Structures are given as C-alpha cells and as structure tokens.
Amino acid sequence: MLAFIHHHYPKKLxxxxxAGAASVGKREALRCFQACMQKTPFEYLMEYRIEMSKKLLKDSEETVMEIAMATGFSSAxxxxxxFREACKMTPGAYRKESRRER
Incomplete structure (x- = not known):
C-alpha cells in the first residue's frame, strides 16, 4: 500500500x-494500515504530499500553486x-527559510 501511495500521491486516491493495490478489502486495508502505521491511509497520504512539496519548495522554482497541483492538492x-497546520508556517515562509539555510 505504501508503494502505491508513493507512486500515485499526486492523483486523487x-x-x-x-486496498485494491494490496488485493484486500477496504476494511482490511484500513485495519492493516492503521496497525502498522498508527494513522489512516489518508493521514499518511497528506503527510507524504507535504514532504514531497517541501522538497519542491526547497529545490525548484515552481510557484506555490504549481507545487500544490503537482503534489495532489485540489487548490493552492x-x-x-x-501546510500551515503541519509545518506551522506558510509554504512561502518555508521556502524562504529553507533557502536561507543553504
């Protein structure tokens, strides 16, 4: 399931x-995922999208809107x-701070 999420995170999942990627039903997928990861697949997906967006904020010149779309968010x-809830700062502030540290 993790490999599927990592490969398809930019899409609406x-x-x-x-569950289909693991050849199990929805309930079994949810139960297994929570037992192993201590979070739901969607909580993990959001965390993964944020991590991927942080890499793009640091390393690319794409706009925040482009990064939002590239990492699977429905809007900027x-x-x-x-992003603010997860990182306690805006994407723009994160970009500025991460580039200052270089």
Whole structure:
C-alpha cells in the first residue's frame, strides 16, 4: 500500500484504489494500515504530499500553486491550510527559510 501511495500521491486516491493495490478489502486495508502505521491511509497520504512539496519548495522554482497541483492538492488555498497546520508556517515562509539555510 505504501508503494502505491508513493507512486500515485499526486492523483486523487480512494480507499478502494489503495486496498485494491494490496488485493484486500477496504476494511482490511484500513485495519492493516492503521496497525502498522498508527494513522489512516489518508493521514499518511497528506503527510507524504507535504514532504514531497517541501522538497519542491526547497529545490525548484515552481510557484506555490504549481507545487500544490503537482503534489495532489485540489487548490493552492487548501494546500496552504494543510501546510500551515503541519509545518506551522506558510509554504512561502518555508521556502524562504529553507533557502536561507543553504
């Protein structure tokens, strides 16, 4: 399931798709994932998207909007909200700070 999420994170994913990748039902996928990762597949997916976006913020010249779309967020506003909750700063502030550290 992790490999499937890592490969398909930019796309809109459903629990059916994630479970199907492991050839199990939705309930079994959810139970197994939570037992192993201590979070739901969607919590993990959001964390993974944020981590991938942080790499792009550091290493690319793409706009925040382009990064939001490239990492599977439905809008720049939603991406900014999720990023702020996870990182306690805006994507722009993160980019500025990470480049200052170079």
């Amino acid at each position: 459903s629990l059916d798709e994630i 506003a939603y991406y900014g909200k999720v």
